[in-house]
Amino acid sequence: MSKAIRIHANGGPEVLTYEDTDPGRPGSGQILIRHTAIGLNFIDVYHRTGLYPPPGGFPLVPGSEAAGVVLEVGQDVDWLKPGDRIAYATNVGGAYAEQRVIAAGYVVKVPDGISDEQAAAMMLKGMTAEYLLRRTFKVKAGDTILFHAAAGGVGLILGQWARYLGATVIGTASSADKIELAKAHGFDHVINYKEQDFVAGVAALTGGGKCDVVYDSVGNDTFPASLDCLKPLGMFVSFGQSSGSIPPFSMSLLAQKGSLFATRPTLFVYNAKREDLEASAAALFEVVLSGAIEIKINQRYALKDAGKAHSDLEGRRTKGTTILIP
Numbered sequence: 001m002s003k004a005i006r007i008h009a010n011g012g013p014e015v016l017t018y019e020d021t022d023p024g025r026p027g028s029g030q031i032l033i034r035h036t037a038i039g040l041n042f043i044d045v046y047h048r049t050g051l052y053p054p055p056g057g058f059p060l061v062p063g064s065e066a067a068g069v070v071l072e073v074g075q076d077v078d079w080l081k082p083g084d085r086i087a088y089a090t091n092v093g094g095a096y097a098e099q100r101v102i103a104a105g106y107v108v109k110v111p112d113g114i115s116d117e118q119a120a121a122m123m124l125k126g127m128t129a130e131y132l133l134r135r136t137f138k139v140k141a142g143d144t145i146l147f148h149a150a151a152g153g154v155g156l157i158l159g160q161w162a163r164y165l166g167a168t169v170i171g172t173a174s175s176a177d178k179i180e181l182a183k184a185h186g187f188d189h190v191i192n193y194k195e196q197d198f199v200a201g202v203a204a205l206t207g208g209g210k211c212d213v214v215y216d217s218v219g220n221d222t223f224p225a226s227l228d229c230l231k232p233l234g235m236f237v238s239f240g241q242s243s244g245s246i247p248p249f250s251m252s253l254l255a256q257k258g259s260l261f262a263t264r265p266t267l268f269v270y271n272a273k274r275e276d277l278e279a280s281a282a283a284l285f286e287v288v289l290s291g292a293i294e295i296k297i298n299q300r301y302a303l304k305d306a307g308k309a310h311s312d313l314e315g316r317r318t319k320g321t322t323i324l325i326p
């Protein structure tokens with residue numbers, strides 16, 4: 001027996017219960033792993049509340065990102081062995097556990113020089129930064145970007161990566177200490193969007209020129225204002241909804257706002273093919289190992305306190321990355 005957090009029905013943080021579970025044995029193509037650190041992500045909140053359907057139904061062991069050690073390999077897994085350090089980001093749940101069985105195709109080996117805690121904190125958020133900056137919109141030197149919730153988990157990684165690519169990086173955040181933290185992680189300018197109209201702020205910072213791309217994971221509270229921060233032919237990337245889903249809108253709005261492009265991407269489609277997952281993880285490991293991006297752990301909670309971690313994430317009390325320790 002090992003311990004895991006389980007959810008038996010959608011609800012608030014109190015539905016996350018710490019229980020005995022049997023992780024099972026690995027079948028063909030699978031491995032049994034012992035987690036050493038588990039990443040906390042907003043998608044875990046969506047699974048808990050029911051905004052996204054629970055992968056595999058109830059009871060659900062939530063969690064989408066972790067690092068650990070291989071304990072046992074199933075048949076047909078010839079590239080991993082017990083003792084290997086691995087990490088992963090998936091949308092199949094199951095990470096809030098001391099041990100789990102997982103398809104080997106989801107994991108990558110963690111290189112020396114990256115700790116288990118860093119790997120658990122960065123796989124989902126860092127590969128999201130990778131595809132948003134390098135594939136959804138290919139950010140290049142001289143581009144100006146706007147990223148909401150700059151001091152969040154994805155934000156602190158993406159800010160550093162965008163600066164490394166040579167962009168002018170504008171962010172938003174809700175408090176003075178978050179603004180300071182974002183500025184220490186690649187953001188050239190950070191607007192307090194609780195106190196200031198961020199559309200006016202972006203216009204002032206860019207001399208009216210606005211942005212090539214807006215990355216918006218806040219959703220309802222920043223829409224449609226985010227569209228007003230874009231140059232003609234700019235790209236609106238809606239990749240999350242921490243304040244609630246954006247309402248349905250007419251395509252003609254994109255014409256009115258300057259012949260804009262709009263997309264709603266997800267990591268799990270961008271990295272669905274094994275070759276894309278490997279390239280994404282390799283690019284992330286490279287920028288971290290080179291020192292271009294620093295991965296710090298901003299909050300740690302015991303796995304059994306996952307409910308407290310959720311309520312802090314939803315309550316905007318976390319900054320940067322959060323991990324759960326089994």
Ligand SMILES: NC(=O)c1ccc[n+]([C@@H]2O[C@H](COP(=O)([O-])OP(=O)(O)OC[C@H]3O[C@@H](n4cnc5c(N)ncnc54)[C@H](OP(=O)(O)O)[C@@H]3O)[C@@H](O)[C@H]2O)c1
Pocket residue numbers: 040041042043124125128149150151152153154155172173174175178217218221239240241242243244265266267268313314315316317318319320
């Ligand atoms: N599509 C994808 O592939 C993908 C992958 C990863 C993450 N995401 C999305 O990216 C976003 C960031 O994820 P994360 O795990 O790194 O979370 P996070 O950014 O650490 O936390 C969310 C942040 O959103 C801001 N926020 C604004 N309004 C909010 C509200 N009403 N309630 C709660 N937070 C609010 C808060 O920052 P302030 O206090 O500064 O406003 C909060 O800290 C999430 O929306 C997530 O779903 C999408």
